[in-house]
Amino acid sequence: MTWIDTITLMRNEWSILIIFLLLLATEILLDDRRQHQLIPLAIGLFAVHTIGSFFPGKAGELFGGMYRTNDLLHFMKAILNTAVLIILFQSYHWVKTELAPHGRAGAFYLLLFAVLSGMYFLISSGDFIMFFIGFELSTLPVAALTAFHLKEIRSTEAGIKLILLAGLASGIMLYGISLMYAVTGNLYFADFLVNTDHETLLIFGLVLFLSGLAFKISLVPFHFWAPDVYEGAPIAVTSFLSVVSKAAAVFILLILLLSVLPELSEIWKMILYILSVLTMTVGNLFALRQTNMKRFLAFSSIAQAGFILLGILASEAVGASTVVYFILIYVFTNLAAFGVVQAIKDATGKEEMVDYTGLYRTNPRLSLVMVLALFSLAGIPPMAGFFGKFFLFLAAAGKGYYTLVLIAVINVTISLYYYLLPVRAMLLRTSDAPLAHIRSGSMMRIGLILCVVGILILGMYSPLYDYILSLTNEWLQ
Amino acid sequence: MDSGIQISDILIVTAIMFFIGVYGFVTRKNLIAVMMALELIINAAAINFIMINKLVFKTNLHGVFFGLFIIAVAAVEVAIGLVIILNLYRLRDSIDPEEITTLKH
Known part of the structure; x- marks a missing residue:
């Protein structure tokens, strides 16, 4: 192993570190009135970083096996990068008007990139020490981000609940x-499970361990923080929590269960089965009665996590590839929905579902993006979301989980009702005082267009799924 | 070193610590006390790691190093938690968890 290899294996980590240090230096050199100049720098550097992360890398281990990487992990990191890039585009206006005048734009980007580097180490971890460091690095700064509106009681409360x-x-x-x-x-x-005599203690430890991870994916009954934190946090942070944070936690859960703990599969499959049924059902039933858009999307993302577990239950290469594929689609779909909520909040400060009534008359393009996102979340065929769910159910049914797939299909039907509620409000209802026409900035438009392209293309482009399948096959050999 | 301490003694002590922490986390009426209960939970795990390493698997130092990292990360966690609690106190003049009710189902 030459020193060049040590850099190319960790290229994502190195590159985010360099961006981090550059931003830190620039933030110190700029005085507070010129803080807004940081924003294009951060977005530009991160865009280059994201494009670079899509090139396939090498497989290998570093630090005596504490850090390991392969093509699948590189691809997972590229998915996380894409999601963060879209969030950066969508939050441009908010950072520029709310944070930069107070000299806090730099802190926002630095915390965000620190969390992202924690996620890289989390999914690349080769032992539990690295796993723990990555897990905490990807959780603690998010609490600071959640409480970022210092003057707002809701934001602070959400931060306390999260920490x-x-x-x-x-x-x-x-x-x-x-x-x-x-x-x-x-x-x-x-070589974690070489010596497994005392099964009972091992199972007890596994259950406690899984509940910690289930908290981060917000599976029922560990979901109580999610709606409150999602509602109180700034929208950029909410979309980060519900998309990037969840994706990273699902990836590491997948990696741990399939490649580290396959011998215990009987036990964790039983646990995940119960969690999956609970998560889908409770998430859907609570989503039915939400009136705040952020809370509504929070419960919808809890319910989606229940579907993801179907893919992990199916296990092996097929199940793993459906999970990664679903996450990729989920990133674009959910970020499209959050992007529209952010655009409307930026312009009018409103985020209740009632405010969306008659939105189509005044803002046809924004409501069209929202409709596409909700259709994709609900799983209506031409959108990518349908294919994501279809593959998950197919993988689970292929392993004989017929009852579970039946429950999942019933839940999809329930979810169709509440996903169509905002659609009805936007398209069919008329309002006496609809929101005025909103002209969102060019950055927000780029973010939304990326999401729409993702929603429309990803489902149709089948080589992508084959590529992910080949990566997971290679990984599990 | 053979002081006569068995690994089962340690596990019983840390299990008691862990559940005192969980009990305190749920019942305390002050956010600072909730943070202290949290420390009990995390330190129970840290003691577990170090003593298991020392008494059962003496050939390497995995557990001891894990314990060190846990202490460092727990300090960070408390720092961030206290900052947010301080901000809550400035906004609302109270750190009673029962009064954090702006966000509710």
Whole structure:
């Protein structure tokens, strides 16, 4: 292993670190009145970084197996990068008008990139120490981001709820890891389950460990933080939590369960089965009665997490590839919905579903993007969301989970009702005082156009799924 | 070193610590006390790692290093938590968790 290899294997981490340091230096050199100049710099550098992350890399291990990477992990990081880039585009206006005048734009980007580097280390981790560092680095700065509106009580409350419950979740997870360590005497993923005599203690540890991860994916019954935090946080942070944070946690769950703990599959499959049924059902039923758009999208994303578990249950290369494919689609779909909510909030400060009544008359293009996103979330055929769900159900049915797929299909039908509520409000209803015509900035438009292209293209472009399948096959060999 | 301490003793102590922490987390009426309960939970895990390493798997130092990292990260967590609690106090003059009710179902 030459020193060149050590850099190319960790190129995502190196590149985000360089961006981080450049931004930090620029922020110190610029005085507060010229803080807005940081924004194009951050977005430009990160766009280059995102494009660079799509080139396939090498597989290998570093630091004696604490860090490992391969093509699948590179692809997962590219998905996370794409999501963050879209969020950067969509939050441009908010950062420029709300944060930059107070000299806080730099802090926002620095925290965001720190979280992202934590996620890289999380999904590349080769032992539990690296896993823990990555997990905390990808959680703690998000609490600071959530409480970013210092003058707003809702934002601060959301921050407190997130930091306390994240601390509880990581404490429980650590306790679980320590019990598993007591049985196996090893923290490296590569030979974690060599010595498995005391099964009971191992299972107890596994259950505690999984509940820590389930908190981060916001699976029922560990979801109580999600709606409150999503509602209170700034929209850019909400979309980050519901898309990037969730995607990274799903990736590491997938990697751990399929490649580190396959011997315990009987136990974790039972746990995930129950969690999946609960998550889909509770998420959907609560989504029915929401009136705030952010809360509504929060419960919808809880319900979507339940569907993702179907793919993990199916396991093996097919199940893993459907999960990665679904996450890719979910990124574009959910960010389109959050982008529209952000555009309307930027212009008018409103985020209740009632305010969206008759939106089509005044803002046909924005409401069209929202309709596409909601159709894709609901899984209506020409959109990408349909193919994502279809492959997940197919993979689960292929392994004989017929009852679970039936429950999932019933839940999709329920979800169709509440996804169509905003559509009805926007297209069919007329309002006495509809929102005025909104002219969103060019950055927001780029963000929304990227999402729409993703929603329309990804489902139709089948080589993409084959590519992901070949990556997962290679990984699980 | 053979001080007569068994690994089962340690596990019982840390399990008690863990559940005191969970109980305190749910019942305390002050956010600072909730943070302290959280520390109990995290430190129970840290003690577990270090003592399991010392008493059962003596050939390497995985558990001890994990314990070190846990202490560092727990400090960060408390720092961020206290900052946000401080901000809440400035906005609302109270740090009672029962009064954090702006966001509700």
